[in-house]
Every structure is written in structure tokens, then in C-alpha cells.
Amino acid sequence: MPLFERLYNFAHWLTQDREEAEDLVQETYTKALRGFSSFQPGTNFRAWIYQILRNTFLTSRTGLKSASISLDEEGAQQNLPVANATPETILLQRSDQQLIQEALGRLAVPYREILLLCEFEEMSYQEISTTLAIPIGTVMSRLSRARRALRDTVQQMRKD
Amino acid sequence: MVMSCETWTEKLDAYFDGELSPEEARTLNDHLRQCATCAAEGLRRLQQKRVVQAAAQRFTPDPVFRARIQKKIASPRPMLWGRRWLSVLVTVTASVLIAGLLVTLQRNRRSEQQLLSELVDQHVTTLASANPVDVISTDRHTVKPWFEGKIPFTFNLPELQGSPFVLVGGRVSYLRQSPGAELIFRVRQHQISLFIFQEQGLNDVGENESLRTALSFEVRTWRHHGLRYYAVGDVGAQDLNQLSELIKAAS
Numbered sequence: 001m002p003l004f005e006r007l008y009n010f011a012h013w014l015t016q017d018r019e020e021a022e023d024l025v026q027e028t029y030t031k032a033l034r035g036f037s038s039f040q041p042g043t044n045f046r047a048w049i050y051q052i053l054r055n056t057f058l059t060s061r062t063g064l065k066s067a068s069i070s071l072d073e074e075g076a077q078q079n080l081p082v083a084n085a086t087p088e089t090i091l092l093q094r095s096d097q098q099l100i101q102e103a104l105g106r107l108a109v110p111y112r113e114i115l116l117l118c119e120f121e122e123m124s125y126q127e128i129s130t131t132l133a134i135p136i137g138t139v140m141s142r143l144s145r146a147r148r149a150l151r152d153t154v155q156q157m158r159k160d
Numbered sequence: 161m162v163m164s165c166e167t168w169t170e171k172l173d174a175y176f177d178g179e180l181s182p183e184e185a186r187t188l189n190d191h192l193r194q195c196a197t198c199a200a201e202g203l204r205r206l207q208q209k210r211v212v213q214a215a216a217q218r219f220t221p222d223p224v225f226r227a228r229i230q231k232k233i234a235s236p237r238p239m240l241w242g243r244r245w246l247s248v249l250v251t252v253t254a255s256v257l258i259a260g261l262l263v264t265l266q267r268n269r270r271s272e273q274q275l276l277s278e279l280v281d282q283h284v285t286t287l288a289s290a291n292p293v294d295v296i297s298t299d300r301h302t303v304k305p306w307f308e309g310k311i312p313f314t315f316n317l318p319e320l321q322g323s324p325f326v327l328v329g330g331r332v333s334y335l336r337q338s339p340g341a342e343l344i345f346r347v348r349q350h351q352i353s354l355f356i357f358q359e360q361g362l363n364d365v366g367e368n369e370s371l372r373t374a375l376s377f378e379v380r381t382w383r384h385h386g387l388r389y390y391a392v393g394d395v396g397a398q399d400l401n402q403l404s405e406l407i408k409a410a411s
Contacts, residue, residue, distance in 0.1 A: 003260050012219035036252050045259045100215040120216035
């Protein structure tokens, strides 16, 4: 079940808790089994099962809390201007892994999940659009903001 | 129509996410080769993408939990669910397995691409560095001994006299936390990085020998006596092949 490990990893990132992640994955599989008739052959199975997991998360207690965060992202279709820092000061290194993990954990859930779907799951913008049920334009603007938020968080953590 | 750097920069994320059309990607790629500012910004974004990709693999499910879910999916329970549910379960399990297989294949391809991209990153970083090498010498008898005690293996370098290649120097490099050698060669106005690492743990590039392209750089790789060699450069395949053959003949 290779997809299982990835679903669990994603669930743990969303919930930030092992037990909650296990409950979430278990419920996802239960729902997938029950609702398999709603899966249309020929469509994207991965996006379908991630959509179930995410919708299940959003109805959980932790998920409901995260849904109340406003991102104010309308109209932000393009990348934001590059920050004033020079590339040397903001270049993220592989050795920064622990710092990046902590920064990812600090991001608002909508930013964290879109970064995981794009960078780790390597979903196309279309797949992300299906999974998160948002237009492609919003996928692009949210991704751009999420990347910037991560950089800002890392910079802030380096200063602290 | 000439586009400003700001317009190019706006396309960088989509470029590295593989969302630009082939034509747009090619044009942006040409621009990155000519514009140091956009290239630096591109490198920064690419680094961030890679770092997040590596950092995101963090949580592993408990084996007990895995067994519980496996049992849940695999158990047919025909008495309760009947034949229809059995077929649904078989279909779901098959879908999960197929999706898993696809993910595994994709992961292998991604793993290989990630490794090659990491080497290209190092090559570009070396070229962009003010001090690209730690030992500066065109003499192989100076460069080779310099690595003694710094890396856990040794290697041979060819006599380059009469060839178009010049040894510039070397530095210690790291791939997946393992130390190795990076040797810089010059051919006309281009530079080639030759990376040498212990083969153990580098099974991503499955074939014995191959010529690949990663981010428009040519990468030639081969293995010899437990070592894995990668030659990276923005030169033609012919140059890379010629240097590779010289190195192989000396090994």
C-alpha cells in the first residue's frame, strides 16, 4: 500500500498529531470503500482519495479550527515581488531540513497543504485544483503566497 | 516582443512546477542562460522547492496501524457484504495497488530526477561561486593527493595533454550526506563538473551507463569499481562523452 504511507504523511502534516492522523487515514479508507461507486473510472484516483482525506479533515475538530483562517488571496494571481533580501541570505539549504519542517508546521493549513500537494506529491495544478476544489488561478496565487510565507517564516525563525 | 525580467520572474514558479508550455519553457530557459539576476532568483526558488520536497517526507505510519488498515482493506467479509461488495472491494484494492504502482514508478523517476537535479545544482553553485575549487591545480598529481583523508575512496585521473580538456581543480562535495570528489574541467569556454561518489545508496540511476538531460544540462553517468561517476556540463554530448572515455580509460 504505497499510497497509504503518503496519505498518512499528509494526514500527519494536517493534523500535527499521530493519533488524529491515524483516525483520519482510517476514516478515509472507510469512506473510500463505502463511496467507491462515486469514483468515476478514468478520472484521477489519487486526487479523489486525497479529496476524501482532506474533506474528512475539514470536518474534524482540528480541521474546523483551521478553516476559520482567512487568507485574503483574492486578486493575487501573480507572484509577489521578490523580497529585498539578497539570494544569499534567503537561499534555503538542504541542511536546513529541521528548520523547514518546523516552519512548514507553523504555516496556516491552506498554505501547508498546497505546498505538500505541489512539492511533495508533485500534483499538477489541475490535480491540486480538483483535490482542494478551487480554481486553477487560486491554486497559482495560493502557492505563490505559501512559498513566500514559508520563506518569511524561515527568515523569522533564523532571526529568533 | 522583449519581456522584462519582472515578467520572467512571475513565470519562474510555473516553470519549475512544469506548468509552462514547451515553447514558453524553452524561451524562459534561454533567458535564464543570459540573465544572471533571473538565474539567481531561479536557483533560489529551485532550492526552496527541493528543500521542501525533502523536508515534507517526515511522518511514517506505525506498523501496527498499517496492519490494521491492511486487514480492513483486504478482508472480503462476504457473509456481511455479499458478492457486490466483494467486487467493490476487489476493485478498490486493485485501484489502490495500481495507484501504488504508479506512485512507486513515479517516485523512482522522481528520485532519479531529484538526484540529477541536485548534481546540476551543485555544478551551477560551483560555477557561480567566487572560489569554485578548494585545490587549484592543472596537475593531476597535485589534485588527486589533495583528496586523501577527505573522502573515503581514491580515484585515478587521466593525462589530458593533447586533449581539449584542462583540469581546473577540485573540491569535496556531498551527495545524500556522503562525501565525494568534484573535479572541474574546462573545455573551450565551458566547464564540466565530474562528481565521484561511492555507489552504495545511489541506485536511483538504474542503468550502468546513461546520458541524460537535467534542467538543460547534459549529465553522463557510469559506474566503475564501486564508484559512481557523474559528468555534468552545458556542453555537447560529444564533449561529455570524450571526457568520460578519458576518465574511464584512466580508472
